[in-house]
Amino acid sequence: MSELNFMSDGFLRQRRNLLIVCLMLIFCKFSKLEISKFSILGVQFNSFESPESVYVALWVCWVYFLFRYYQYFCQEGLPKFIAVYVDLLNDMCKLKIDRVVLKQHPMKTGNKINFTTLKSWSWVYHGQEDNIENGLHGVNISNFEMPFPMRYLYLEIILSFLHVCFNRSAFTDYIFPVLISVFVVIYCSVGWAGSLIGAVLHLYS
Numbered sequence: 001m002s003e004l005n006f007m008s009d010g011f012l013r014q015r016r017n018l019l020i021v022c023l024m025l026i027f028c029k030f031s032k033l034e035i036s037k038f039s040i041l042g043v044q045f046n047s048f049e050s051p052e053s054v055y056v057a058l059w060v061c062w063v064y065f066l067f068r069y070y071q072y073f074c075q076e077g078l079p080k081f082i083a084v085y086v087d088l089l090n091d092m093c094k095l096k097i098d099r100v101v102l103k104q105h106p107m108k109t110g111n112k113i114n115f116t117t118l119k120s121w122s123w124v125y126h127g128q129e130d131n132i133e134n135g136l137h138g139v140n141i142s143n144f145e146m147p148f149p150m151r152y153l154y155l156e157i158i159l160s161f162l163h164v165c166f167n168r169s170a171f172t173d174y175i176f177p178v179l180i181s182v183f184v185v186i187y188c189s190v191g192w193a194g195s196l197i198g199a200v201l202h203l204y205s
Contacts, residue, residue, distance in 0.1 A: 007173060011072040018065040018177050022184045025058055029188045029195075055194030066181050077174035084170040089160040090114035093153050097125070100152060105129045105144060115153060123148050 007015070093115040101108055107130040118125065125146040165171045189196045 008072075008076060011076055014065060014069045014072050015173075015177050018062075018069045018181065021058060021062045021065055022177075022180050025062065025184050025188045025194075028055070028058070029192050032192065052193060052198065056199045058194070059196055059199040062181075062184065069177060069181075073174060073178070081164075081170045081174045084168055085160060085164045086116060088164055088168075089157065090116055092156045092160050092163075093118075096153060096156055097148065100148065101125055101127060101146060104146060107131070109141070115156075118148060119150075123150055 091114075094112040097114070097118060098108075098112045105127065109128050109130060113125065113127075125148045126143070127146070128141050128143055131140045131142050165175075185196065188194070190198075192198075
């Protein structure tokens with residue numbers, strides 16, 4: 001599991017930069033920060049004509065880092081998150097699938113089937129079972145097919161997702177930055193001098 005959660009250096013940088021800018025915007029909005037001083041390379045400016053430009057720069061950084069994170073997320077983060085989820089889902093579904101099939105075919109043989117395999121079979125279980133006959137024939141193996149709708153596994157699908165969200169680092173590694181970026185758009189779009197709408201209007205003023 002740790003191998004699946006490994007993040008490249010480039011992905012880590014984009015994640016860190018995006019989270020920093022998001023937290024800066026949230027802090028500015030929450031604290032109702034008013035910019036009256038600004039410093040660059042140790043040189044302090046006590047006043048400047050357009051303090052809103054600082055907010056514009058923050059939003060530009062936010063857009064850039066969000067786009068960079070999106071690129072890394074599509075090529076690296078999402079496949080790894082799905083892999084962690086599917087591994088857990090397969091483990092949780094094996095016992096449920098086996099238990100349901102055994103109710104109709106108590107003499108079933110073979111290994112337990114997981115969610116991925118059952119899905120590839122178009123939700124029709126293919127198995128083998130022992131047929132015990134009288135006389136000299138002994139035990140015969142016969143094939144059977146059994147419809148297995150996905151709705152039988154809805155609970156396992158939900159529980160696996162919740163388990164990944166709360167008990168695996170894949171959620172905070174890959175999905176949390178997306179959620180906090182959405183929160184920033186909602187929380188910081190209006191209602192203060194450095195809002196997203198205000199920054200956009202300032203660019204065109």
